[in-house]
Amino acid sequence: MNNLKTFGFAVLFVISFGISSTAAEKTIKISFMGAQSDEDMHGSLVFKDYVEATSNGTIGVQIFHSAQLCSKFVECIQGVQANTFQVTISTIGGFGLIFPKAQVLDLPYILRDDRVAECFFDGPFLADLRGAVMEKFPKLRLMMVGNTGGWRNFMTTKTQIREPSDVKGQRIRTIPADIQKEMVKMLGGNPTPISWPEVYTSLATGVVEGTKNGITDIVSMKFHEHLRYATLDGHAYMAAFWWLNNDFWNSLSHAEKIIVNDGFYHM
Structure with a gap:
């Protein structure tokens, strides 16, 4: 009986040691400004679960939400370029600050509905x-385009918007992007550019009297x-651009690239 117990403990030790010693060989850090409760976090968790499970733990994923590592869109993009973290997400407006041509995608009312928007972003455009981006920024790789918050709408604190006037x-x-400022x-x-972490306080103190965001972001x-008021005009589709450091991508084996790429499309 004692020999059997000894053997059993030995087997458990070997199994436990084997599990604990399977450490991630590569780590992907995801950083974004969204809250822990929003869809960017949900997507990141799906990515994390898929990549870690499919790679058998050899690729680990760490998530930094709520502007822990970057508090402005440009800072987040620069962080990926510097490989400080490997992944971030940006809206069209944020991306347009470093790649102005992309701001054409923020022209109001050019996309009719979800079906049209998803068909467009899933097509050859991607x-x-x-x-085009990699020609200008060789370290910045666009992995996929999703959605972060639905559609932009006008929300106000004092005066309801029933008509343009x-x-x-x-x-x-707004954010500093020219097209968003010009629309207002x-x-x-x-138009009053305010960084994302400061919007709540700016609304509370009256620095701004309204904002242009999706309902999920508002909540x-x-x-x-x-x-107090929401005008559901849906003037812009809130596309979510997911970026990966291209040097990190090139460091992956062919099999690892398939896992990471599929991870993005599972979001």
Whole structure:
């Protein structure tokens, strides 16, 4: 009996040692500004579970949400380029700050609905854009385009927007992208660029009187605690551009590239 117990403990030790010694050989760090409760986090968790399980733990994934490693879109993109972390997500507006041509995708009302938008972003456009970006930024690889928050809508704290003229005089939060600022300006409003982590406080203190975001972002960031009105005009599709450091991509074996690529498409 004692010999049997000894043998049993020995087997458990070997099994435990084998499991604990299977450490990740490569690590992918994902950094983004969204909250822990929003869809960017959900997508990242799906990616993490798929990549770690499919690679048998040889590729590990760490997730840094809520602007832990970067607090502005440009900082996040620069972090990927520097390989400080390997993955980030940006909206069209954020991406357009470093690649101005992309701002054409933020023109209001050019995409009719989800079906049209998804058909467009899943088509040849993806490969064309990836190639164009890598010509200018060789370390920045576009992996996929998803959605982060649905559609942009006008949300306000004091005055409801029922028609375009209602925007006049209102301080509306935008990002620094020219097209987003110009849209508010053409409607008679005052575009006010505010970084994402500062939007909640800016709404609370009256620095801005409205913002242009998707409903899920409004809820996850608790902006609704200060917003009173929502105008569901859906003026822009909130495409989510997922970026990977290209040097890291090139360091992967063929089999690892398949796992990582499939991980993005499982999001």
